[in-house]
Every structure is written in structure tokens, then in C-alpha cells.
Amino acid sequence: MEGEKKPPQLSRPSPSFRLRCASLNVVRLRRVFDLFDHNGDGEITVDELALALDRLGLGADPTDLRATVDAYIQPGHQGLAFEDFEALHSALGDALFGPDAGADDEARPREEEDGDMEEAFRVFDEDGDGFISAAELQAVLAKLGLPEGRSMARVIEMIYSVDRNHDGLVDFLEFKDMMQSIAVRNS
Template structure:
């Protein structure tokens, strides 16, 4: 059986950095918590490599060390959340130029569409239980192991009770998360 090569992105996704600061903060915190495998409040190079590998974006640990070492505070073994934010911001600036202010709803919707597409694997305009479970499993989340838990998650967002999440339901969920964190 042929070994699977890590997937490489040909160009950075426009959803790398949301222009809505509150959505970006929520998303970054969630990503940080996912990458912090042992829950100690720091992301080590090993945890970062594991997370990227699970996402199919394998990276050479020596490249990761080179990229993140200047963001790790003296005496620490990994990135604290604030360090992770600084690294994310620097990478965003390097890839896309400095962040621009302006929470224009149209731009925010475009970015939410990009995020939605991550879950809508078959591109039919809906997130099914199977698609949500697949993404959660890829991220190594325990919720991805239980179809009952996935069903609960879908039902909590599914306003029209069709058993799937459409873009407007997804957008409403994302905005409510943003408002709760503000």
C-alpha cells in the first residue's frame, strides 16, 4: 500500500484570517484548544505537528521549530494563547498583507462561506451529520466518535428541522458564538 503524502496548500485560503475580529478571536481560541492536545495551556512544536498531520497538512518539525521558536516565551515549552495569536497575525500579514479594519458584512459572509465549505464536504449546500462527524474525527475530537453527539449538535443549530445545517443556520450559529464571546 502506497504511503499517503501530506496535503500541501497551493495558495493560502482566504479564510485564514477573518476580517471580523470577534469571529477571528473565537476561532483562534478554538483552534488553540484543539491543538493543545494535553490541555496545559501551551502548544508545543510536537502538538502543532500532530494537529497539522491530522488535518492532512503534515509539516517538518524542524521547519515548525524555525517558524515558532521566536514566539515561545523564555522558560516556556510551547506557545501560550497570546503567542499563538501573535504567530497567527504575523503569518497572516506575511501571506495577505496587514489586516484591514472594517467589519463589512459582505466580507464577513464570504469568509463564513469559506468556513462552511470546510464542513460541507460534498458541496451540496448543507452540513449533514456524516459530514460533521467526518470533520470532527479528522480534528481528533471526541465528539466525532459518537453519532448521537453529532446528532445533538446538528439539532441545536437546525432551525427548520430538516436534519441538516444550511448556510444561514451556520451563519446564525457563528454570529451567536461571536456575540457570546464579546
């Protein structure tokens, strides 16, 4: 059908797996961790990880997943603490892309940081028009299984909190300001 979106192909890993900006990577990883930690106990079990991957359309064999994840779970714990999740993410990034030879925020040109932000923005801007609408934000939140994705009123409130020109949309500069303020608060 004409105009129908095709599902993304997962034949090779996305370079966004490990953003070049370390502070954005930590913020993003913390958000992913919190999303995957379905019961909010501060650990991601293999079952929670499998559920999250299924919701994202990236189903994994539970036996293979357990074999990979168990090596990172600390003795006496049922799942991955955030630090364990970070170590697993780093090891997977090294295996897929080679060692992360110093993602030094201070030495990075502004253009590279902007490229990371643009890539993150495109995840939400599903139709590619340069704006994140309430419908697009709701769709992404729903795909991630977040309760905010069930309430359009909550989504509109989220947009309003960053929409400086009050057009009901989040443009790239508004998104960038929001992400940078989150990175500063979490530093």
C-alpha cells in the first residue's frame, strides 16, 4: 500500500545504541532502566527485560537472554541494578562497535552533540515533519508501555511544559533545551 510505513529492519545495530555524548547516554540509560524496571524495585529481572524487549518488537529467546544477563547480576540479587545494567550496555556496545575510546564531552565538537540530539528527536518525530505532536509522543509512550501513553491529557501537559512558543508542538530547539536541562539536573 502506498504511504504505509514499513517496520524498521534490525539487520545491523543502530549507532544510537551508544551516543557519543556520555552525559546524554547516562540520562538515556537511566530512563531505559526505569522503563524496564516494571515493578519499580530498582532491579531489572530477566522476565522484565524480556517483557520490555517484546513490547519494543525485539523479542529474545528467554534462555539466551538469561545466559547473557546472569553474568551481570550481582550475587544475592534477583536482577540487574542500574550499575549492572550500565556494565551490560557498555559490554554490548564494545562487542558491537568496538571499545568506547573516551567519549569525552569536553573535547567533542558541538556539531556531534547536536547530531546525537537530532537522532534522539527523530525517534519521537515519527512522521519526520520536524515537530513532535501530542499524538506522536503518545504513540512512543504507549509503545514503551508507559502509563502516560494512555492519557492524552497527560501527554498534552507534558508538551505544554516544554512548548515555549505555545503552538502545541515540540520543535527541535525545545526538545534540545529539555534534554540539556535533564542532563544538567542528573549530573
